[in-house]
Structures are given as structure tokens and as C-alpha cells.
Amino acid sequence: MSDFQLTQADKATGVWLRLKAHFEDRLAGARQRNDSALDAHETAAIRGEIRCLKHLIRLDDDRPMTGNDEDAP
Numbered sequence: 001m002s003d004f005q006l007t008q009a010d011k012a013t014g015v016w017l018r019l020k021a022h023f024e025d026r027l028a029g030a031r032q033r034n035d036s037a038l039d040a041h042e043t044a045a046i047r048g049e050i051r052c053l054k055h056l057i058r059l060d061d062d063r064p065m066t067g068n069d070e071d072a073p
Helices: 014-034 040-060
Strands: none
Touching: 014 040
């Protein structure tokens, strides 16, 4: 697993800001879907999507996301 991090210049670009906003919108939608009545398979799939989106959003954080960061961001 690589230690990929965005530079300060990357974090200030319009593309990153638009992507982060998109990921945050998708995360909110996934969390809302997760709150509905779903079977175990659907719940697991949505939780995987939520975890992936959290990792993407945290790309601009100076500390990498670890297994202990379940509730972040």
C-alpha cells in the first residue's frame, strides 16, 4: 500500500475541491441509504462504499486513514 498524499498545491486546485465536494455528497447519500431497511448483503455493500469514500475524502489530510478511523471524517 502506498503512502500517497496530495501536495498543498494539489489541495488548492479547483479539480480537487470539486472532487472532494462530489465525494462528500456521495458519502451523505450512502449514509442515508444505509439508514434504511436493507438486507445484510446490501448493508455490507453500502458500508464498503462509505469506507472507500472516506478514504478518498481523506486524501487531503496530512495523516493517513488507519483501521481505527471508522468514524472519520
